[in-house]
Amino acid sequence: MTDPTHPLDRATRLARHPDxxxxxxxxxxxxxxxGPFGGTTAAAMLNAVLTHPDRLGDPVALTVNYAGAVADGExxxxxxxxxxxxSTQHWSITMTQGDAVTxxxxxxxxxxRETWASTEAGFPAVPAADSLPRMDSSAFAPWTCCxxxxxxxxxxxxxxxxxxxxxxxxxxxxxxxPPRPMDFVSLAAICDSFFPRxxxxxxxxxxxxxxxxxxxxxxxxxxxxxxxxxxVLATARASRFGLGYHDQSAEIxxxxxxxxxxxxxxxxxxx
Amino acid sequence: MTDPTHPLDRATRLARHPDxxxxxxxxxxxxxxxGPFGGTTAAAMLNAVLTHPDRLGDPVALTVNYAGAVADGExxxxxxxxxxxxSTQHWSITMTQGDAVTxxxxxxxxxxRETWASTEAGFPAVPAADSLPRMDSSAFAPWTCCxxxxxxxxxxxxxxxxxxxxxxxxxxxxxxxPPRPMDFVSLAAICDSFFPRxxxxxxxxxxxxxxxxxxxxxxxxxxxxxxxxxxVLATARASRFGLGYHDQSAEIxxxxxxxxxxxxxxxxxxx
Numbered sequence: 001m002t003d004p005t006h007p008l009d010r011a012t013r014l015a016r017h018p019d020x021x022x023x024x025x026x027x028x029x030x031x032x033x034x035g036p037f038g039g040t041t042a043a044a045m046l047n048a049v050l051t052h053p054d055r056l057g058d059p060v061a062l063t064v065n066y067a068g069a070v071a072d073g074e075x076x077x078x079x080x081x082x083x084x085x086x087s088t089q090h091w092s093i094t095m096t097q098g099d100a101v102t103x104x105x106x107x108x109x110x111x112x113r114e115t116w117a118s119t120e121a122g123f124p125a126v127p128a129a130d131s132l133p134r135m136d137s138s139a140f141a142p143w144t145c146c147x148x149x150x151x152x153x154x155x156x157x158x159x160x161x162x163x164x165x166x167x168x169x170x171x172x173x174x175x176x177x178p179p180r181p182m183d184f185v186s187l188a189a190i191c192d193s194f195f196p197r198x199x200x201x202x203x204x205x206x207x208x209x210x211x212x213x214x215x216x217x218x219x220x221x222x223x224x225x226x227x228x229x230x231x232v233l234a235t236a237r238a239s240r241f242g243l244g245y246h247d248q249s250a251e252i253x254x255x256x257x258x259x260x261x262x263x264x265x266x267x268x269x270x271x
Numbered sequence: 272m273t274d275p276t277h278p279l280d281r282a283t284r285l286a287r288h289p290d291x292x293x294x295x296x297x298x299x300x301x302x303x304x305x306g307p308f309g310g311t312t313a314a315a316m317l318n319a320v321l322t323h324p325d326r327l328g329d330p331v332a333l334t335v336n337y338a339g340a341v342a343d344g345e346x347x348x349x350x351x352x353x354x355x356x357x358s359t360q361h362w363s364i365t366m367t368q369g370d371a372v373t374x375x376x377x378x379x380x381x382x383x384r385e386t387w388a389s390t391e392a393g394f395p396a397v398p399a400a401d402s403l404p405r406m407d408s409s410a411f412a413p414w415t416c417c418x419x420x421x422x423x424x425x426x427x428x429x430x431x432x433x434x435x436x437x438x439x440x441x442x443x444x445x446x447x448x449p450p451r452p453m454d455f456v457s458l459a460a461i462c463d464s465f466f467p468r469x470x471x472x473x474x475x476x477x478x479x480x481x482x483x484x485x486x487x488x489x490x491x492x493x494x495x496x497x498x499x500x501x502x503v504l505a506t507a508r509a510s511r512f513g514l515g516y517h518d519q520s521a522e523i524x525x526x527x528x529x530x531x532x533x534x535x536x537x538x539x540x541x542x
Contacts, residue, residue, distance in 0.1 A: 060482070060483075060516055060537055061336075061482065061483040061537045063334040063377060063483070063485060065332075065361050065377050065379055067353060067354035067356075067361040068354050068356065082338060082365070082372045082375050083338035083339050083371070083372045083373075083375075085338075085339065088482070088539075090336050090338040090372070090375055092363070092375055094353070100354070101353045101354045101361070102354075104353050104354075104361055104363055104377055105377075106334060106336050106375055106376075106377055106483075108336055108482055108483050108537070110482075110515065110516070110539075112514040112515055112516075113514065113515055114514065115512075115513065115514060115515045115540065115541070115542055116469075116473070116512065116513075116540075116542060117512055117513035117514070118472065118511075118512045118513070119510070119511050119512075119513075120438060120439055120472070120508065120509055120510055120511065120512075121510035121511065167391060168391055198387075201389065201391070202387070211331070211332065211359070211379055211381075212331075212332040212334070212377075212379050212485075214334060214483075214485040214535060216516075216518045216535070216537045218511045218513060218514070218516075218518070219514075220514055237391065238391055239390070239391055239392035239522065239530060239533055240389075240390050240391065240392065240489040240530045240533065241386075241387065241388055241389045241390075241391075242386065242387075242388035242389070242390075242489060243383040243384065243385065243386060243388070243489070243490075243491055244381065244383055244384055244386050245331055245381070245383075245487075245489075247487045247489070247533050249520065249533075249535075251510065259510060259511045262510055262511065262518050262520075262535075264485060264487070264520075264533075264535045266331055266332045266379070266487045268359075268381075269386065269387075270386070271386055271387060
């Protein structure tokens with residue numbers, strides 16, 4: 001299903017060594033200010049399980065901890081099934097460069113089946129993606145060029161609004177660029193594609209970065225495939241800033257109104 | 272600071288072996304339908320780091336994965352510092368019984384310092400704890416007797432309301448019983464004290480259980496100590512039910528209106 005020519009597939013491609021460890025390489029297209037975009041790191045960690053011969057079912061929960069900077073270049077991932085039950089499986093995943101652990105993760109996979117279903121969150125009232133201008137990525141880190149982002153609300157601070165008129169909400173349409181059919185790899189990366197909420201809220205540029213990211217997948221592989229290469233609607237907000245960290249909660253919706261994922265993170269910020 | 276006579280301290284007490292592993296024992300007071308209450312398991316995992324000689328700072332993020340049932344009795348915890356930076360530290364934590372991994376976790380700790388702060392979430396409009404009746408725990412699992420819970424909204428299903436009139440929101444005042452000063456151990460356990468949202472929403476009893484829980488701590492040890500043994504306000508809701516799982520997002524507030532923690536989980540349910 002993956003397209004070796006797409007930069008996201010290059011960023012998350014893993015070669016399996018005889019000892020079971022995996023080797024990958026950061027992809028220049030997804031470069032951030034320093035090292036790679038965290039979304040591709042999360043997607044590579046998830047892909048280590050998705051491509052594992054012992055993998056059972058689809059991802060339900062993924063937590064990625066950004067323990068240290070990932071340097072541009074080679075990385076190693078070890079993915080270990082910690083416990084396999086009849087229809088569920090828990091994984092522990094570690095990314096290293098040399099002797100340094102850069103990233104840790106846990107993932108919960110399960111065989112999913114149809115059950116009673118209900119979406120309690122509401123799909124935001126938004127204009128169609130086609131009616132909105134695409135964000136100009138030229139002022140941002142290279143990875144932002146790998147996404148077609150169309151902001152409804154909460155774009156990068158313009159400096160024109162006083163603090164008290166703002167909240168931390170951003171809502172945008174987003175898809176991979178070049179277009180790429182939606183799958184867990186793409187969705188895991190998109191969940192980390194929001195600018196840090198502290199910059200939207202204050203609004204100004206401050207040093208900030210994700211330290212831990214948890215994503216819950218509400219769609220299975222079959223549902224995700226239906227999304228195709230269309231934009232998805234992404235919305236994020238913070239509930240608390242303080243003591244050097246803030247949280248962020250996000251929802252990713254298909255154009256058809258299916259809640260594909262909810263994602264939470266805690267973000268370091270300075271001052 | 273811990274009180275060896277308090278059942279929560281018995282449930283989370285760990286003896287350190289020469290090889291660095293920790294030994295604990297489930298506490299009958301916190302028994303669930305099968306095995307112990309997941310909140311005490313989460314609290315014991317966190318306590319393995321809190322009591323570790325190499326621990327740096329306070330917890331900021333904790334993810335606990337319930338990989339398999341914990342049997343009543345002895346358990347072992349191994350807590351490994353995966354990476355220590357100047358002011359942050361990432362941990363990997365595993366609970367085992369015999370050869371079986373029952374629980375995995377990651378924790379992010381940091382030295383916290385005062386920064387710009389803002390609470391964007393709103394403290395719910397609720398009556399005072401003293402004005403509400405305490406939940407009668409006699410129909411529930413033993414662990415519920417370890418909490419003084421006073422429901423504002425979203426109590427256990429009475430069977431009197433049709434599905435479409437309900438949402439999955441529960442809001443309640445809660446404190447440890449016997450009263451115990453608030454700390455990270457208590458807060459981590461309280462974050463898993465909500466009944467599964469699926470039972471509130473439908474509303475009816477179905478097999479259900481947490482599979483992964485992530486808590487973000489917005490208070491440091493000093494702020495938490497100020498809460499004392501008072502009730503805290505807890506509120507939780509789901510955004511999506513389907514394919515055998517649902518999410519839950521929760522907030523824990525001090526009586527004084529400080530957001531102490533936000534917590535997210537994914538819950539298995541049947542049918």
